[in-house]
Amino acid sequence: MSKAKDMRILITGGSGFIGSNLVEFYNVKDYNILNIDFTKPSSNKYDKFWIKADIRNYNELEPIIFNFNPDYIIHLAARTDLDGKTLDEYSSNTIGTENLLKISDKLINLKRVIFTSSMLVCYPGYIPTNELDYAPSTVYGESKVEMEKIIREYNPKYSWCIIRPTSIWGPGFGVPYRNFFDMIINRRYVHFGKETTKTYGYIGNAIYQINTILNADSIIDKQVFYIGDYEPTNIKIWANEIANEIGIRIPEIPHFLIKSAASIGDFLLKLNIHFPMTNFRLKNMTTKNVVNLGNTQELAPNLPYSRIEGIRNTLNWMNLKK
Secondary structure (H helix, E strand, O other): OOOHHHOEEEEEOOOOHHHHHHHHHHHHOOOEEEEEEOOOOOOHHHHHHEEEOOOOOHHHHHHHHHHHOOOEEEEOOOOOOOOOOOHHHHHHHHHHHHHHHHHHOOOOOOOEEEEEOOHHHEOOOOOOOOOOOOEOOOHHHHHHHHHHHHHHHHOOOOEEEEEEEOEEEOOOOOOOHHHHHHHHHOOOOOEOOOOOEEOEEEHHHHHHHHHHHHHOOOOOOOOEEEEOOOOOEEHHHHHHHHHHHHOOOOOEOOHHHHHHHHHHHHHHHHOOOOOOOOHHHHHHHHOOEOOOOHHHHHHOOOOOOOHHHHHHHHHHHHHHHO
């Protein structure tokens, strides 16, 4: 890449969890950054990089991007919750991406775009045979499938790739993994007799991977890169590591009891009463979900943080937030 002060990086959705960490990362490196987001940054010190805009509004978006004239774009802006009932409710993921494609096609200095999808283009536990093998189980996942199809059908002329973040956690995070830490800290988390292994990713490692992809000299065009830690995470071991750092022990109860609690949660949800456990959440927690990060590891082999370092950094951040 060129010298940092000459490099112009546009981050859509830079006020979100991953986006905020990217803004902080590139700010330290003294890059020229613009964050386009409908939401204000969580830290006032990053307001200077932020312009409020709705990516679904083409006429609003185009002059902002043209004026900044980026060399690189990291497209994170999206609706990411699982509460939507129809694809129209996730128009940020589809129409927003289509608007960005149309605008970026006119940028003369643009070299590369990273489009952010989701591992939920396939339901947890499903192992796709290739990057076009989709099996979403949520409307959010369907919206990300549509997003990927829009990108491929448009076939941009510049260098581009798609990233699918796995379950990313760390300083700046919110639900659901902030809840996981909170439950352990507040002694409300229990092991329930069934161990599960999943692909998770510490945010510091995710930022390293994204930045490596952005800077890659090798051809990354049209590839899909999963973002996450290369060693799968055993949930019981991870929870115990968090507990050990704060000097507590996690109790264990039989699986049938937590199953009963999940059924109660389902009933309360019908009454619009939120309960910590439902069968949907229990299934997600107990379904093995390990994804193939082979091409990501080949490109970015040396993750900068161990899980223990990530836990300590996260707990320190949470103490500062209290």
